[in-house]
Every structure is written in structure tokens, then in C-alpha cells.
Amino acid sequence: DAGVTQSPTHLIKTRGQHVTLRCSPISGHKSVSWYQQVLGQGPQFIFQYYEKEERGRGNFPDRFSARQFPNYSSELNVNALLLGDSALYLCASSSGGARTETQYFGPGTRLLVL
Amino acid sequence: AQSVTQLDSQVPVFEEAPVELRCNYSSSVSVYLFWYVQYPNQGLQLLLKYLSGSTLVKGINGFEAEFNKSQTSFHLRKPSVHISDTAEYFCAVSEIQGAQKLVFGQGTRLTINP
Numbered sequence: 001d002a003g004v005t006q007s008p009t010h011l012i013k014t015r016g017q018h019v020t021l022r023c024s025p026i027s028g029h030k031s032v033s034w035y036q037q038v039l040g041q042g043p044q045f046i047f048q049y050y051e052k053e054e055r056g057r058g059n060f061p062d063r064f065s066a067r068q069f070p071n072y073s074s075e076l077n078v079n080a081l082l083l084g085d086s087a088l089y090l091c092a093s094s095s096g097g098a099r100t101e102t103q104y105f106g107p108g109t110r111l112l113v114l
Numbered sequence: 115a116q117s118v119t120q121l122d123s124q125v126p127v128f129e130e131a132p133v134e135l136r137c138n139y140s141s142s143v144s145v146y147l148f149w150y151v152q153y154p155n156q157g158l159q160l161l162l163k164y165l166s167g168s169t170l171v172k173g174i175n176g177f178e179a180e181f182n183k184s185q186t187s188f189h190l191r192k193p194s195v196h197i198s199d200t201a202e203y204f205c206a207v208s209e210i211q212g213a214q215k216l217v218f219g220q221g222t223r224l225t226i227n228p
Contacts, residue, residue: 004157033214042118042204042218043158056213090157099146099208100165103216105157 002027004093004106012112013081021076021109025093031055032074033103034066035090043090049074050097086113116141116207118219126225127195135190135222137205145207147188148216149179152202161203164188175199200226 005024013019025032031050035043045058049068063079072093078085088110092103121136139145146165150158162173169181179190188205202223206216 031214033216035216040220042206042220043216045213045215045217048213048215050214056215058215092158094214097214099210099212099214101214102160102163103214105150105159107155107157 004091004104006089006091006106006109008109009107010110010112012114014114015081015083017081017113019078019081019111021078021089021091021111023074023076023091023093023106025072025074025091026104029093029095029104030072031094031097031101032068032072033092033094034074034076035092035105036060037088037090037108039087046076048097055097081113083113086111116143116145116209116217118205118207118217120203120205120219120222122222123220124223124225126227128227129197130194132193133191133195133199133224135203135205135224137188137190137219139186139188139205139207141186141207141209144210146210147179147181148206148208149173149177149188149190150204150206150218152204152221154201158204161190195224195226197226197228199224 033048034046037043047066048056068074088108091106094101148163149161205219
């Protein structure tokens, strides 16, 4: 069975641009979460979506937004990119979004902002 | 709010030696506890989790962890490490209520020397 997939794998943007990152969860999983991992640090929670509704939001500015589609895939959008947005963006899926469930992580999208 | 402190940023160990990776957490509410491993250029993989019950939790690849509520610790141990255990290890907590949000420590790089 396919795991969590993310696209693209790598991306280079310049300051001020917009970026869209995509995530396909494991088949049957209805919850998707997004994390940002800056080099040398642990991942930080950005969003959780379950059944197309936002369930949680981390401490990120409004430049960050996300949505979940009827097929449970998800997009993370970042506007007005800053140098500090350079990071590995991880997507994780779980079956029903409960706190006890295991989150399965994708390989991530590495974003470099120049 | 929760926070996680991994007390060692790097741990070098000889092959077949035992290892302990330390994790302390802070939270005003009850939490679930997790250990994840990240191999180079990959996403995170769950090693084990503590939800309730026995404080000694066994995970994959021979790892185990012990929850100590009085010391707010969740240290990870393995009695004999292999070269293939070289990776970054992350301790994480999640509130038992609310969004499926993991709060990670900054990670411990485990290096196995032959």
C-alpha cells in the first residue's frame, strides 16, 4: 500500500512569491496535518484538517493557509514568502484524527526561499 | 501549552552498546507521549507511544521507553544498537483533548560507531 505522498519533493522560490504544496494521505485516512521542520529543529504543527474542516491551527501567520479536498488530499499555501519559510514541510495522515492514533508522515517537501 | 526538552543534541555510541535518549516534558494537562525516528532525507516514523496503562512501552526495532509521571520524563532505551540505528530521534507530546497536534523536542542525533 502506498504511504503518504507529497509533491513536489524540492522547490526553490524567491521572497514575496507564493507556493502550494500538496499531500495525498494513506488510502482510507480522513485526517491530514501539516508540520514545518526548520533545519536542526523538531517539526512544528501548522494545521490539522479532518473531513475538510480545520480542526487545529498552530502559531503561524495568516500567510499560511490550507484546505482539504473531498478525496482527503490537502494543499498547504504560503503567501508572501520570507527567507525564514525555508524548511522541510511534512504532511501526516491518520485514520480518524483522534489524538491516540498514529500519524504517518510523508517524506516532505523541501522549500528553499532565496 | 506543552513543551518538550531533549537533553542531548548528539549521542555517539559504539555498535552493540546500550543507549538512552533522554526526554523531559512540561504540560499543565494530561498528555500522550511519542518517540519518532527520522532517517536521512526521509519523513518521521513512529517508534512507540504511551497512551495509558503500563509505564514501560515497547516499540519497533528493539526500542522501549519508560513513562515517569513524577519526573515528567519519557526516556528511550535500546540494550544493543546497530549501525542502522543511526538517525535523528524526536520525542513528542500531544494533549489528550483538542486537535491531533504533536509538540516535538529539538531532536537527538544518534551516531553509531563501529
